[in-house]
Amino acid sequence: MIDLVPEGVRWSEDLLDRNAVARDLWPGGTLRFWKGEHAPAPRIVVWPSTDAQVHAVLRRAEALKVPVIPYGMGSGVCGGARGREDAVTVDVKALDSIGPLDTERWTVDCGAGVNGQHLEDWLDARGFTLGHSPSSIWCSSVGGWAAARSAGQFSSKYGVFEDMVLQLRAVSPTRGPFIVGEGGDAPDAWMDSLLGSEGTLAVITSLRLRVWPKPQARALRGWSFPSVEAAVEAMRGLMQNELWPAVIRLYDPVDTRIGGKTKPEKDPGDRSFLKELLHAVDGLPEVRKRLLSLPLRLPGLINEVFDRMAAGCMLIVGFEGDPAVVAASERAGNRILTAAGGEDLGVAPGERWFRSRHHVSYKLMPIFERGGFADTMEVACAWSQLVPLYHAVRDALSPTVVVMAHMSHCYPEGASIYFSFAGRGDVDVYDATWKQALDAVLAIGGTATHHHGVGSLKAHAASVEVGAAVAGWRELKHLLDPKGVMNPGRLYVDVEGIVPPPVAFKPEPSDNLAHAHALANLAERRDAGAPREPLWDWESFPMPPRWQRLPWQTGVIEVSGTVDGHAVRLGRAPRSAAGPDLRGWLSARDPQAICTFATAELGARWLGEATCDRPWEVARELLRGDLRPAVLNVVRGRLRVGFRGAAAASFGAVASTRVPGGLAEIPWDAGSLPSGRLVPCEPGDERCAMTTPQGYFRREHP
Amino acid sequence: MSSHRLDTCALCPRLCRPACPVASGSAREAAVPAVIAGVLFDWQRGLGDAALAAKAATLCVDCGACQAHCHLDRPLPAALRVARVELIPAPPYEALRPIEGRGRIVAIEADERPFAKALSRRLAEPIRRWPTADRLGVAAIDYPVFENRLSELRATLADCEVVVADGAVAEVLKRAGVPFRWLHEVVPELAAPTGSCRTAGSKPAACCGAAGPLAAHHPEDAVRVGKHWLARTEERRVNDARCRNHLVAIDRTVRDALDLLLEST
Ligand SMILES: Cc1cc2nc3c(=O)[nH]c(=O)nc-3n(C[C@H](O)[C@H](O)[C@H](O)COP(=O)(O)OP(=O)(O)OC[C@H]3O[C@@H](n4cnc5c(N)ncnc54)[C@H](O)[C@@H]3O)c2cc1C
Ligand code: SF4
Ligand code: SF4
Numbered sequence: 019m020i021d022l023v024p025e026g027v028r029w030s031e032d033l034l035d036r037n038a039v040a041r042d043l044w045p046g047g048t049l050r051f052w053k054g055e056h057a058p059a060p061r062i063v064v065w066p067s068t069d070a071q072v073h074a075v076l077r078r079a080e081a082l083k084v085p086v087i088p089y090g091m092g093s094g095v096c097g098g099a100r101g102r103e104d105a106v107t108v109d110v111k112a113l114d115s116i117g118p119l120d121t122e123r124w125t126v127d128c129g130a131g132v133n134g135q136h137l138e139d140w141l142d143a144r145g146f147t148l149g150h151s152p153s154s155i156w157c158s159s160v161g162g163w164a165a166a167r168s169a170g171q172f173s174s175k176y177g178v179f180e181d182m183v184l185q186l187r188a189v190s191p192t193r194g195p196f197i198v199g200e201g202g203d204a205p206d207a208w209m210d211s212l213l214g215s216e217g218t219l220a221v222i223t224s225l226r227l228r229v230w231p232k233p234q235a236r237a238l239r240g241w242s243f244p245s246v247e248a249a250v251e252a253m254r255g256l257m258q259n260e261l262w263p264a265v266i267r268l269y270d271p272v273d274t275r276i277g278g279k280t281k282p283e284k285d286p287g288d289r290s291f292l293k294e295l296l297h298a299v300d301g302l303p304e305v306r307k308r309l310l311s312l313p314l315r316l317p318g319l320i321n322e323v324f325d326r327m328a329a330g331c332m333l334i335v336g337f338e339g340d341p342a343v344v345a346a347s348e349r350a351g352n353r354i355l356t357a358a359g360g361e362d363l364g365v366a367p368g369e370r371w372f373r374s375r376h377h378v379s380y381k382l383m384p385i386f387e388r389g390g391f392a393d394t395m396e397v398a399c400a401w402s403q404l405v406p407l408y409h410a411v412r413d414a415l416s417p418t419v420v421v422m423a424h425m426s427h428c429y430p431e432g433a434s435i436y437f438s439f440a441g442r443g444d445v446d447v448y449d450a451t452w453k454q455a456l457d458a459v460l461a462i463g464g465t466a467t468h469h470h471g472v473g474s475l476k477a478h479a480a481s482v483e484v485g486a487a488v489a490g491w492r493e494l495k496h497l498l499d500p501k502g503v504m505n506p507g508r509l510y511v512d513v514e515g516i517v518p519p520p521v522a523f524k525p526e527p528s529d530n531l532a533h534a535h536a537l538a539n540l541a542e543r544r545d546a547g548a549p550r551e552p553l554w555d556w557e558s559f560p561m562p563p564r565w566q567r568l569p570w571q572t573g574v575i576e577v578s579g580t581v582d583g584h585a586v587r588l589g590r591a592p593r594s595a596a597g598p599d600l601r602g603w604l605s606a607r608d609p610q611a612i613c614t615f616a617t618a619e620l621g622a623r624w625l626g627e628a629t630c631d632r633p634w635e636v637a638r639e640l641l642r643g644d645l646r647p648a649v650l651n652v653v654r655g656r657l658r659v660g661f662r663g664a665a666a667a668s669f670g671a672v673a674s675t676r677v678p679g680g681l682a683e684i685p686w687d688a689g690s691l692p693s694g695r696l697v698p699c700e701p702g703d704e705r706c707a708m709t710t711p712q713g714y715f716r717r718e719h720p
Numbered sequence: 721m722s723s724h725r726l727d728t729c730a731l732c733p734r735l736c737r738p739a740c741p742v743a744s745g746s747a748r749e750a751a752v753p754a755v756i757a758g759v760l761f762d763w764q765r766g767l768g769d770a771a772l773a774a775k776a777a778t779l780c781v782d783c784g785a786c787q788a789h790c791h792l793d794r795p796l797p798a799a800l801r802v803a804r805v806e807l808i809p810a811p812p813y814e815a816l817r818p819i820e821g822r823g824r825i826v827a828i829e830a831d832e833r834p835f836a837k838a839l840s841r842r843l844a845e846p847i848r849r850w851p852t853a854d855r856l857g858v859a860a861i862d863y864p865v866f867e868n869r870l871s872e873l874r875a876t877l878a879d880c881e882v883v884v885a886d887g888a889v890a891e892v893l894k895r896a897g898v899p900f901r902w903l904h905e906v907v908p909e910l911a912a913p914t915g916s917c918r919t920a921g922s923k924p925a926a927c928c929g930a931a932g933p934l935a936a937h938h939p940e941d942a943v944r945v946g947k948h949w950l951a952r953t954e955e956r957r958v959n960d961a962r963c964r965n966h967l968v969a970i971d972r973t974v975r976d977a978l979d980l981l982l983e984s985t
Binding site for chain 2: 030032033034035037038039043048051052054063065089091092093109111112114131133134135136139154156157376377379380382383384386387
């Protein structure tokens with residue numbers, strides 16, 4: 019054992035430590051634990067505290083052919099960090115430094131082992147926020163967020179976790195320590211592959227993240243809709259009108275009814291019938307267990323009863339940030355929601371949701387205690403597929419489990435659906451339920467995971483989804499971990515036989531999507547997008563790397579092409595966490611690849627121009643003041659700021675007050691965004707072509 | 721243990737982990753409250769071994785932060801106390817020593833520093849000195865046998881004005897129902913600017929690792945928790961001598977109210 023642990027590295031082979039990291043929060047593992055079955059404990063646990071120590075451990079493991087399992091906080095719900103008897107678990111929690119915070123650039127450096135809530139508290143004390151708020155913020159690590167491509171409750175404003183990462187430090191057995199992103203010494207393309215690699219390529223050791231000042235205003239409201247369909251239309255309207263709400267969460271009729279989300283807030287003494295019943299049988303554990311496991315034995319019936327009881331659904335919509343921007347966004351948002359048939363329920367439901375937003379995590383334990391299992395599944399697709407996907411997965415789940423859902427994490431192109439389900443505590447039922455559900459998602463063309471990642475649970479589904487493009491991950495694996503010691507058996511597995519090309523996805527006009535060749539020039543893409551215009555008019559593909567873009571500036575959505583003669587289609591949804599983002603790799607490899615990109619209606623638009631000193635600095639301040647212009651550039655020394663959608667004129671008016679001398683309205687001209695790799699520059703540099711809250715960029719090759 | 725169900729905590733997605741100073745400071749997954757509960761739950765249902773359960777139950781400074789964080793208000797700290805009593809034999813504690821000297825106030829001396837003498841100089845009045853080598857036997861505080869000690873303390877200190885500088889002594893007196901004042905309350909200018917956890921009121925706060933069973937059973941983790949605590953604060957002043965004695969071994973600049981008193985007199 020000692021052979022495995024280099025000098026100076028803290029380690030333990032105490033069963034207490036080995037058992038503690040044996041199980042992550044995969045509910046299948048929790049069910050087995052409840053039944054008295056223990057997860058396999060690794061041979062040893064190590065806590066390296068520097069990159070050099072991580073490297074020393076990985077090299078030893080590689081030499082001795084011992085599998086390595088990186089472990090953050092074990093909150094992964096897919097078994098990605100679960101133990102193996104022959105493995106060394108690398109617990110990253112000793113990599114726990116926070117800071118420095120760069121208050122000028124709005125960035126923070128932080129160790130991979132830092133607890134999410136600790137980081138947020140630390141930032142909060144200094145007037146900043148990361149804007150990443152997964153329900154697991156209390157029980158997950160920053161490195162785990164990167165490794166499993168986490169998404170938080172405010173993703174439609176701040177982006178998903180990979181939108182926040184500016185720099186990532188990692189260590190692989192062969193390459194040793196390296197940096198990607200800002201100031202990186204490794205190829206830019208590695209960033210997309212490391213995010214979502216779930217410990218199969220390298221150990222992530224620290225990150226530099228984009229942060230924002232704490233929001234000065236927050237406006238949350240509840241809306242009631244007669245149907246899921248009507249509410250989905252409203253959600254699409256909010257996103258395609260570029261209002262960027264921080265929160266959009268639609269509870270389906272069952273969740274709305276069961277969760278009591280349309281009712282006024284209860285006083286603490288007020289109990290529902292179910293709670294009264296629970297209370298009455300609390301002292302009689304056996305009776306309680308049997309009584310409450312009854313519905314789990316008759317899921318089909320219960321789903322039907324719930325369906326009949328349910329009526330209407332609840333949508334929570336929230337804006338936060340700069341007060342003037344919040345007010346303008348909310349006004350326009352309210353008009354869209356009302357026009358779509360929503361009934362305004364006021365601020366109480368929104369505020370209630372905000373206060374209890376992490377409490378949902380407490381709801382699953384009682385189901386296990388009563389002899390059942392509870393789990394969640396988060397899928398995603400384009401807007402036009404959302405309701406069919408919702409019904410398909412519900413139908414697949416309903417015979418075996420009681421199911422409800424909410425829709426959240428919205429993008430101009432689509433959204434995700436989060437199913438919560440509970441069933442009889444039987445391992446076979448559990449496994450069968452997952453198989454049915456994943457098959458249904460893949461058949462309809464959605465992604466098997468929007469943000470929970472893959473682990474072991476979804477390794478087969480993710481491998482089918484990614485298909486032959488898994489070669490992109492293998493290429494990097496060969497460079498970083500040629501002996502294959504990093505988290506083997508997780509993420510991707512060999513799928514037997516030829517995988518049939520997944521269902522062809524045909525976007526509806528409402529998706530605002532268009533296709534173009536990966537090598538198409540600007541004019542060709544504009545033609546392909548007509549009669550709409552590209553949402554983000556990049557000069558060419560590829561766009562700048564993610565850390566040089568703004569979180570809301572999407573690049574391509576879906577990329578389809580061929581790898582070794584096999585058709586592949588990546589990015590079935592606005593976002594997928596089925597492993598690393600291999601779309602860049604595919605479009606670079608296959609010159610014939612077709613890219614789907616988002617477009618915008620030629621509806622309400624407002625463009626203003628100003629002659630001012632240091633225009634790029636003014637532009638950057640607009641972004642830092644929470645405005646999200648569709649156009650932000652400097653043309654012949656004049657600043658141009660443009661907005662699209664229902665609040666375009668109001669945003670224009672807000673922007674005008676922030677530009678010295680104001681903005682004068684001019685006819686719309688979307689201009690274009692610089693592509694390829696950008697180079698940081700000074701704001702006064704005449705080659706400056708883009709700004710983010712973090713700084714200024716010019717093209718690498720003018 | 722029947723009154724202290726651990727099933728909910730054992731199944732919990734480790735939600736109170738950021739509140740727990742031992743989990744945060746030690747970086748050990750084994751110290752996460754829900755993980756400790758899992759080990760004890762296995763032991764309760766006959767699937768785990770008692771030695772392992774004892775090790776798990778002592779990865780705790782008994783700060784109450786997990787319960788304070790818990791949306792379900794699960795009494796995990798109490799369950800851990802009960803488990804420790806069941807799993808670990810009661811530690812022996814020394815007989816109470818005689819109170820020395822005369823005066824209105826009794827100063828309980830829990831370390832080698834001349835607390836009574838310094839306080840006497842500061843207040844310009846005679847102070848009685850009550851030395852204790854094992855902090856009045858705090859390690860046995862949760863065991864039924866300790867009831868005798870508590871009665872003894874009530875009898876000995878009846879009608880005394882008691883001043884303490886050490887958190888463990890304060891805990892014992894609190895349990896006995898004996899009224900006392902902290903040194904920094906008697907001489908407020910000695911108080912640490914931001915207070916320190918146990919002395920700052922009832923709200924649980926991050927602990928430096930000195931309290932509870934941790935230091936005796938897992939000394940290396942207690943030091944890690946102390947280092948973690950120091951790394952996250954500029955503060956080098958504490959009120960509690962127990963914290964000071966623990967932290968000073970990690971950072972010599974840490975001082976408590978008693979250090980300041982000694983320096984000023
Ligand atoms: C109650 C609950 C609510 C949740 N809610 C959300 C939510 O709202 N949004 C969301 O996105 N997720 C959610 N999750 C899932 C989970 O929190 C995320 O997947 C999270 O990113 C995992 O972080 P972790 O530190 O716990 O990683 P772990 O579980 O420890 O590891 C996850 C995977 O990443 C690898 N890994 C971990 N750290 C590193 C590292 N430093 N370097 C390389 N590989 C590493 C592991 O090997 C494993 O494969 C929830 C989970 C629970 C239990
Ligand atoms: S005290 Fe509450 S939060 Fe902590 S483990 Fe128990 S149930 Fe979970
Ligand atoms: S009482 Fe404190 S130290 Fe003990 S488990 Fe709870 S939070 Fe951790």
